[in-house]
Amino acid sequence: MKMYDYPAPNAQKVRIFAHEKDIQIEYIPVDLINHALRTPEMLKKNPLGTVPFLELLDGEVIRESRAIIEYLEGSNPYPNMLGESxxxxxxxxxxxxxxxxxxxxxxxxxxxxxxxxxxxxxxxxxxxxxxxxxxxxxxxxxxxxxxxxxxxxxxxxxxxxxxxxxxxxxxxxxxxxxxxxxxxxxxxxxxxxxxxxxxxx
Ligand SMILES: N[C@@H](CCC(=O)N[C@@H](CS)C(=O)NCC(=O)O)C(=O)O
Structure with missing residues (x-):
């Protein structure tokens, strides 16, 4: 899976989370400052025009850092980082x-x-x-x-x-x-x- 990425807090949060869980993700740098998120091709993938967003092998796109984190925890439950009880x-x-x-x-x-x-x-x-x-x-x-x-x-x-x-x-x-x-x-x-x-x- 790929994550569209930039050195910004919501993307960094997901990178730290994935690293703690030892989950391999291909990080695709996006030139946010030069409005690379606002091109028609990017907006088609993510109308929010923000990073991070995750693209799965089958082309499914998950937007919003918390949603990505829930997906990563659900598909890689250990170590648990969102709580069990x-x-x-x-x-x-x-x-x-x-x-x-x-x-x-x-x-x-x-x-x-x-x-x-x-x-x-x-x-x-x-x-x-x-x-x-x-x-x-x-x-x-x-x-x-x-x-x-x-x-x-x-x-x-x-x-x-x-x-x-x-x-x-x-x-x-x-x-x-x-x-x-x-x-x-x-x-x-x-x-x-x-x-x-x-x-x-
Ligand atoms: N609620 C979103 C916020 C995403 C967000 O605001 N990302 C910032 C970087 S941390 C961004 O892409 N900003 C570019 C812009 O607003 O044009 C999430 O948690 O993923």
Whole structure:
């Protein structure tokens, strides 16, 4: 199978996840900055015009990083990274959603409102960009209070939440947002997780 790819957080999240599970994927680099996702051929495969998306051998296309992750977990159940018992699934999902919706998406709103790349999407607003950053900071504080260990975000093994958070922090650094320094548990986790081979994926 192939994954259409770019050095961006949602694609990185899937690469880390696949690496942790030792799943082989052919990564096809896409020149996102030069609008390669917006060609008619690409939009036919993925009308969302975003990465990542997965193309299976039979031509089926799976869009959305979380849907790809569900597919990879379902077809390669071990090591389990989405939870087995209902409670474990819920615990992983609650943290992963806090990270995705409360951190990654807020950083995305921040960038959408300041980057010239997104200027054609509509009026940009410095207030909206500031609000998104404030929400990011608030949610970071909540996450710092919720996590237990510093090796993995939940339990004593990697889960999808580690993949989502690592790619979020990589993204934050790439856009000059370094406010996780204030949070000791999260910083310690970031350093430790960064030493895993999957973090380079
Ligand atoms: N909800 C989607 C978001 C995908 C997304 O926004 N991808 C970004 C890169 S991380 C992208 O392709 N942006 C290009 C654009 O919006 O034009 C997912 O989880 O896959």
């Amino acid at each position: 209902p409670l474990d699934k819920a615990r992983i999902q609650e943290i992963d959603r806090l990270v995705e919706l409360g951190l990654m998406i807020e950083l995305g709103h921040h960038v959408h409102n300041i980057s010239p790349f997104f200027a054609d999407k509509g009026p940009q607003s410095s207030e909206a960009s500031e609000m998104a950053l404030n929400c990011y900071k608030k949610n970071l504080k909540i996450l710092e209070g919720l996590i237990s260990g510093d090796e993995f975000i939940i339990f004593s093994r990697p889960t999808v939440a580690d993949c989502t958070l690592f790619s979020t922090f990589t993204f934050a650094e790439s856009i000059g947002v370094k406010i996780q320094d204030d949070f000791k548990k999260l910083m310690s986790w970031y350093k430790k997780f960064g030493r895993r081979k999957s973090a380079k994926a």
